[in-house]
Amino acid sequence: MHAATGNHGKIAAALQAVLSRAGGALQSAVFPPRCHQCGTLPRQWPAAPGGYPHLCAPCHAALPWRPPAHAPVLSAHIARLYAPLEYAPPVAGWVRACKYARREALAPLLGALMAAATHDAPPDAETLATPVPLHWRRHLWRGFNQSALLAESWRAHFTAAERPAPPVRHLLRRVRATPRQARLDAEARRGNLRGAITLAPGAEETIAGRTVLLVDDVLTTGATLNECAAVLHAGGAARVEALVLCVTEQAAITLAVTDQQATVWAHAEPGGSP
Numbered sequence: 001m002h003a004a005t006g007n008h009g010k011i012a013a014a015l016q017a018v019l020s021r022a023g024g025a026l027q028s029a030v031f032p033p034r035c036h037q038c039g040t041l042p043r044q045w046p047a048a049p050g051g052y053p054h055l056c057a058p059c060h061a062a063l064p065w066r067p068p069a070h071a072p073v074l075s076a077h078i079a080r081l082y083a084p085l086e087y088a089p090p091v092a093g094w095v096r097a098c099k100y101a102r103r104e105a106l107a108p109l110l111g112a113l114m115a116a117a118t119h120d121a122p123p124d125a126e127t128l129a130t131p132v133p134l135h136w137r138r139h140l141w142r143g144f145n146q147s148a149l150l151a152e153s154w155r156a157h158f159t160a161a162e163r164p165a166p167p168v169r170h171l172l173r174r175v176r177a178t179p180r181q182a183r184l185d186a187e188a189r190r191g192n193l194r195g196a197i198t199l200a201p202g203a204e205e206t207i208a209g210r211t212v213l214l215v216d217d218v219l220t221t222g223a224t225l226n227e228c229a230a231v232l233h234a235g236g237a238a239r240v241e242a243l244v245l246c247v248t249e250q251a252a253i254t255l256a257v258t259d260q261q262a263t264v265w266a267h268a269e270p271g272g273s274p
Contacts, residue, residue, distance in 0.1 A: 035059055036109055037090055054109040063113070064088040066247070075222060077229035078214075078242050084117035085246040087218055095217055095245065099146045107146075110217075111153020114245050118154075122162050123213050123241075128206065129155065129167040132216040132224055133197065135174040145169075150245065151215040167215065171203045172228055197227050199235045208236040219247040 034041050035056035042056035055063075064086035085091050091113075098106040123129065131147035139145055151167035158164065176196040199207075212232050214225055219242075229240040 054112055064091060064246075075226050075229070077226050077233060077240060078222075079239050080241040081219070082114075082117040082241070082243040083219060083245075083247045083251075084113060087246040087248040087251075091246050098149075099142075099217065102143060104144060104149060107149040107153045108156070110245055111150055111155075112157050114150060114154040114215075114243060115157035117243065122158060123164045123211070125165055127164060127211045127213050127241075128171070129164055129213040129215055129243075130171040131167060131169060132214060132228055133170075133172045133174040135176070135196075147216050150217060154215065154243065164213075168206065170200045171207060171212070172231065173198050173200050194227070197231050199231055204235045207232060209238050211239040211241065212237045214240060214242045216242070216244050217246075219244045219251045221250065 033054075036054050037059040038056060040056055044057055046055065046057040046060040066084060066086060087095070094106050094110060097103040098110060129151055131145055131151045134142070134145045134147075148167065148169050155164055155167065174196055175198050214228050214232075216225060219225065225242050225244075229242070232240050
């Protein structure tokens with residue numbers, strides 16, 4: 001009995017692999033996608049970006065979405081922030097699983113949700129998307145940079161006509177290993193990152209006069225994004241924007257304050273201090 005069950009599983013896996021090579025449409029017809037959250041086989045996928053083929057309409061609607069028109073200024077260094085979701089269940093669990101449990105297979109789902117944030121105003125072809133860097137030791141231990149995975153998955157959810165340029169993975173370097181930001185308060189985070197991030201060799205020519213879109217998974221205090229943006233401005237970038245999957249409750253409070261200061265920062269020097 002067990003042998004027969006195992007053989008059926010192997011046959012199904014082999015058939016699915018063949019169908020995958022034959023094309024996504026054929027694979028979906030034989031192995032229709034199920035909702036990642038509730039496991040049901042939806043009769044209807046949500047029309048909104050970030051739904052198909054990952055979440056059924058009810059689960060998609062129940063996510064902790066932020067107001068769709070909310071694209072605040074984060075600081076004097078970052079002109080615009082795209083942040084579609086709050087860091088709350090089930091999104092928080094998906095982020096932790098991807099990042100710490102090495103469940104890279106979650107990246108397409110998370111990238112699709114990030115695409116929802118930029119769907120109405122996608123970056124133009126001249127915008128350079130780049131992930132927040134990891135120190136090489138942490139990259140080696142984890143096996144991947146989750147921000148780079150999200151940047152690639154986010155881009156894949158645009159049509160060919162709208163698709164931004166491929167993310168540039170090595171504009172920034174983390175030259176000093178630092179304690180994990182998740183364990184530090186806001187002041188400690190800023191000190192932790194001071195001098196830890198630099199431009200990669202030759203990056204000045206790439207970013208000169210360009211808009212750069214920083215991609216990361218979670219916004220907590222903004223310390224990492226602000227440090228990256230300050231380095232990019234100092235290297236010649238004309239404008240820096242940021243795209244994150246979700247924001248913590250602490251970040252939401254910070255954004256409410258910074259929104260009130262946006263008109264002041266709009267007249268500040270790009271590399272100046274908020």
